[in-house]
Structures are given as C-alpha cells and as structure tokens.
Amino acid sequence: MSNYYIITANNLPEYASIDTDSVDFRYKNACIMCQHQHIDIKNPTVINVDTESGDIYPDLIYNEGTGIPLVSDRFKNILDDFEMEYILFSKVILYHETLRREHECWLMLPPKIDCLDYEKSEISEHIGILRRAVIDERTTGRFNMFKICDKRGIVISQKLFITEELVQYLKKVQEDEDITLKNVIIKSL
DSSP states (O other): OOOEEEEEEOOOTTBOOBOGGGSOHHHHHHHHHTOGGGSOSSSOEEEEBOTTSOSBOOSEEOOTTTTOOEEOHHHHHHHHHTTOOSOEEEEEEEEETTTTEEEEEEEEEOOEEOOBOTTTSEEETTTTEEEEOOBOGGGTTTOSEEEEBOTTSOBOOOOEEEEHHHHHHHHHHHHHHTOOOTTEEEEEO
16 A cells, blocks of 8 residues: 655745735646646746845745645656656746845646545635545556546646655655755645
8 A cells, every 4th residue: 555645835934935915816826736738838938036034046836725736846857767758847947026136946847646544634615624634545556756636637636745665756856966956845634
C-alpha cells in the first residue's frame, strides 16, 4: 500500500507572497481548476508581489486559497531530474513594485485526478470540503503530484498531494547534495 503526502509552503512574513489581485481571473481559475489549456506557456506571466510581504524568494510559494503554486528554478530542476510526468511548468515573473525588482520562477500546475476512496474519505457534502482524504492507489497511476477532483472533474481540494516515491526522492536529493528546500513542508495524510 502506497502512502501519500501533502506538500505545502511555510508562508513566513519574510517570504515573498503574491498579490492575488494582480493575477488575471482566467489564470487564477486555470490554476484552481487545473485547466492547462488556459495557461500561455510560451510567454511568461507577470504577477505582482504583495508589497506587505517579505522580499526573500523561497523554493515554494503557495497558498491553498489562491491555488497558484510557484516554484524556484532549483525546485523545478529537482522535479525535472525526478522526471515528473503530467506537470505543466510555465515561466512566471514576480514583480515587486516598491523595490522595482523582478524575480523569475515557475508555475507548477499538476493534474487533477479522481482518486478518492469515497467510502473512507470525509467530504462535507453541503459545502464540498474535503475533510479527510483516503486515496485509492489503484486510480493514481503514474501521477506523483496531483490535486483531487470528484467524479465530475471538479477540484475538491487545493492541497497538493504527492507520492511516497517523490518524498523519498526529495529527501535523498537534500541529503546527497546538502541542500535544504527553503520553506517546503511535507505532511502525512
């Protein structure tokens, strides 16, 4: 039986965060609903940094409320070396208006998959919130990172789920190369 985890960001005040009002609504919706076809991968998207946030750029900028996961070049290279499949990466320019500084990073858009064991998971039916996820490993295939959708294809959690295989790879890379991914948190389900 496989174990699954949640990867998230520690959003400390000194870390940069995005100004969600600066993000085009189509781009926001594409990220929230995992609709790759609405992302222009040929041209970088410019997103403003929240001027109230810090100016340190971590390896993962993610707030489940926005649904927009951004990763550093270093983190993207690690994922590329792992040969992540089915993940769309698109260049993003973060612009800090006060400091008049740009920072390049990547949108990381995972697929959505219907992989819940509905009998063991807990979903608040009247508001559609996933309270407890139990993943049916027979339905995850070769997806090492994903968001969960329901049978209709509607994303029911903005959490980024990852496989144990990916967790072990990240640990190995950090040990072998003596690097620490800045602010990346991995939690058990």
